[in-house]
Amino acid sequence: MHNPQLNANGELQHLLTIEGLPKAVIINILDTASSFVSLSDREVKKVPLMRGKSVFNLFFENSTRTRTTFEIACKRLSADVINLNINASSASKGESLLDTIDNLSAMHADMFVVRHGQSGAPYLIAKHLIDTKQSHVHVVNAGDGRHAHPTQGLLDMYTIRHYKKDFSNLTVAIVGDILHSRVARSDIHALTTLGVPEVRAIAPRTLLPGGLEQMGVRVFTDMNAGLKDVDVIIMLRLQNERMSGALLPSAQEFFKSYGLTPERLALAKPDAIVMHPGPMNRGVEIDSAVADGGQAVILPQVTFGIAVRMAVMSILASKPA
Amino acid sequence: MKLHITNGHLIDPANGIDAPHDLYISEGKIAGVDAAPSGFSAERTIDATGLTVIPGLVDLSARLREPGYEYKATLESEMQAALQGGVTSLVCPPDTDPVLDEPGLVEMLKYRAEKLNQAHVYPLGALTVGLKGRALTEMAELTEAGCIGFSQADAPIFDTIVLLRAMQYAQTFGFTVWLRPQDPHLALGGIAHSGPMASRLGLPGVPVMAETIALHTIFELVRHTGARVHLCRISSAAGLDLIRTAKKEGLPVTCDVGAHHVHLTDMDIGFFDANARLVPPLRAQRDRDAICQALADGTIDAICSDHTPVDDDEKLMPFGEASPGATGLELLLSLALKWAGPLTQAIAKVTSDPARVLGLQCGRLDVGRVADLCIIDTNARWTVNAAALASQGKHTPFLGYELSGQVRTTIVAGHVAYTRAMARLTP
Numbered sequence: 050m051h052n053p054q055l056n057a058n059g060e061l062q063h064l065l066t067i068e069g070l071p072k073a074v075i076i077n078i079l080d081t082a083s084s085f086v087s088l089s090d091r092e093v094k095k096v097p098l099m100r101g102k103s104v105f106n107l108f109f110e111n112s113t114r115t116r117t118t119f120e121i122a123c124k125r126l127s128a129d130v131i132n133l134n135i136n137a138s139s140a141s142k143g144e145s146l147l148d149t150i151d152n153l154s155a156m157h158a159d160m161f162v163v164r165h166g167q168s169g170a171p172y173l174i175a176k177h178l179i180d181t182k183q184s185h186v187h188v189v190n191a192g193d194g195r196h197a198h199p200t201q202g203l204l205d206m207y208t209i210r211h212y213k214k215d216f217s218n219l220t221v222a223i224v225g226d227i228l229h230s231r232v233a234r235s236d237i238h239a240l241t242t243l244g245v246p247e248v249r250a251i252a253p254r255t256l257l258p259g260g261l262e263q264m265g266v267r268v269f270t271d272m273n274a275g276l277k278d279v280d281v282i283i284m285l286r287l288q289n290e291r292m293s294g295a296l297l298p299s300a301q302e303f304f305k306s307y308g309l310t311p312e313r314l315a316l317a318k319p320d321a322i323v324m325h326p327g328p329m330n331r332g333v334e335i336d337s338a339v340a341d342g343g344q345a346v347i348l349p350q351v352t353f354g355i356a357v358r359m360a361v362m363s364i365l366a367s368k369p370a
Numbered sequence: 371m372k373l374h375i376t377n378g379h380l381i382d383p384a385n386g387i388d389a390p391h392d393l394y395i396s397e398g399k400i401a402g403v404d405a406a407p408s409g410f411s412a413e414r415t416i417d418a419t420g421l422t423v424i425p426g427l428v429d430l431s432a433r434l435r436e437p438g439y440e441y442k443a444t445l446e447s448e449m450q451a452a453l454q455g456g457v458t459s460l461v462c463p464p465d466t467d468p469v470l471d472e473p474g475l476v477e478m479l480k481y482r483a484e485k486l487n488q489a490h491v492y493p494l495g496a497l498t499v500g501l502k503g504r505a506l507t508e509m510a511e512l513t514e515a516g517c518i519g520f521s522q523a524d525a526p527i528f529d530t531i532v533l534l535r536a537m538q539y540a541q542t543f544g545f546t547v548w549l550r551p552q553d554p555h556l557a558l559g560g561i562a563h564s565g566p567m568a569s570r571l572g573l574p575g576v577p578v579m580a581e582t583i584a585l586h587t588i589f590e591l592v593r594h595t596g597a598r599v600h601l602c603r604i605s606s607a608a609g610l611d612l613i614r615t616a617k618k619e620g621l622p623v624t625c626d627v628g629a630h631h632v633h634l635t636d637m638d639i640g641f642f643d644a645n646a647r648l649v650p651p652l653r654a655q656r657d658r659d660a661i662c663q664a665l666a667d668g669t670i671d672a673i674c675s676d677h678t679p680v681d682d683d684e685k686l687m688p689f690g691e692a693s694p695g696a697t698g699l700e701l702l703l704s705l706a707l708k709w710a711g712p713l714t715q716a717i718a719k720v721t722s723d724p725a726r727v728l729g730l731q732c733g734r735l736d737v738g739r740v741a742d743l744c745i746i747d748t749n750a751r752w753t754v755n756a757a758a759l760a761s762q763g764k765h766t767p768f769l770g771y772e773l774s775g776q777v778r779t780t781i782v783a784g785h786v787a788y789t790r791a792m793a794r795l796t797p
Binding site for chain 1: 564565566567568569570571572573574575641642644683686687688689690691
């Protein structure tokens, strides 16, 4: 089966998922990102790598952080960036997704950064670009349904590497709503590819998808047992609509069993770092004392996110058609 | 028209025939097998050298999309597809627009189909008004209009009391209830088999227990009502185990499987291929293996095409938004032959066995029966692509596959309804 994110030479043509990416490709993205991190400290925060290229930020789902960091990344690479917030309901009434893509392609887009509520939507776009012989146009998945959020996964890896240097001796715990989380899936694929020996998922049974073990994950339902001696804790956002009903009885009860408090954090290694893809629900999945504490690296994640997105886009843009 | 089919190899599973036999047809009926009836003089002779003569295929589920969805397919296009696929009798589910819940609609469909003088069409009437799962339809009237049974298609019945009443009422008149076993609550929002593949792709799942819990409910209702039930599109190993036990117990149930599910698994979704979005979802390897086993041991009575034409606009969408279903009439024969079982048994699963489920006289070639048959080349290889298909539905997970087995001639009620144009070798 043809993997649409790699070109005929096995190079990255689109970034759709971390699953199946060679380790060397991930390392190359992280290395490229580190060369961009220092850029923020310069007076002129720009490089001309994508001058004259048009990037369309195509967001079918709301986002502030991801869209903004992609926009900043584009600007620092000197690309022209066009932001489109397409309300999913108006799109469903009128133009189809592929019609939208064709129209924007006719405006000479060089890259689409796509967020969509449906798992796999960026694949449909990538396949359509191949079918319509527009393979010079690149697609970056900025989050699709429950499937993948590869740039978040990569920026998480960048953050872990920054603080822990080496992946080969780490224990990483991902806590919370794994079932609905594209971030969790991308993190799991990235961590296992980079050789992290133990990846843990901690959640109540209602928020755990089946088959996690086949993805190389050790499943815990007891938060205290799961956090024991971990090096990295990745907390996931619990969305409001999950907090009452058949998945969870209440936000309070979730916090009591799975909220990250200073007492629970003490079970991890003393130098453990705490990550969160944001936006945080203080008092639901994470205690403010932890979120604002010395072990939290949540704001550096955001900063590194810009460099990682610059790296992904510049690498894709450098690929010949 | 007196027709003589000569030099062919006849396979007629219901009569245990698998031998070189000529066939003689007169006045729309089989007049002689192997030996010509006395005084028979053929007006036309078809040479079937190197070919196999089999009963016309009987398809337990083919959506013709009329009335209401003519943009997806028309009766003309789909009836042509049936002939090209060797299908001479087909059952169409009631999920048209409007749904087949009134005698007038059924009569109109029957009339339109009969005028085309192609395959025999047997509509299923809606089990409940508008398929809404609340009020019963006029089953006796609908039967008079031509319905062969009653079905909810893929629409749920949330209220078990309605299902109980529907089965009691159907049993009163001896009608068959066609049900696709799926618990509507457990399946709600699901689009792929619950398992590692769906977890990886981030697709909401339909658990196997949606099928098994529904089967437990149906069997309990069958025990209580004595209604005859045909179970449609079984998808799981666990479901088949329950059916095997129910049949041993002597419950009046039969079952079919969609041809796709005999060969494909959830892995075939690959990179979100919407052509593999089917109802019920493609399941795991062990489920597929159990389906093949259940075909061999008779737990599954028939293979149907589950023909569902979907147009580009509704398929070229993200996996979760794409309309489910695939074209199938023209693939049914090849997919039945692709099953690893013996050839006669494979042919039985698409001819005599589904005819038995329907209680019809078709699907076999005894002297005196209606001459519905086709002449096939079991060795011919063809590639599935849009151009090869007469159906208006061009979407199938088998796109690009090379399959074996092709229909050369289809004969309906003694007249040659379809002959495949073959490239001629110039001498």
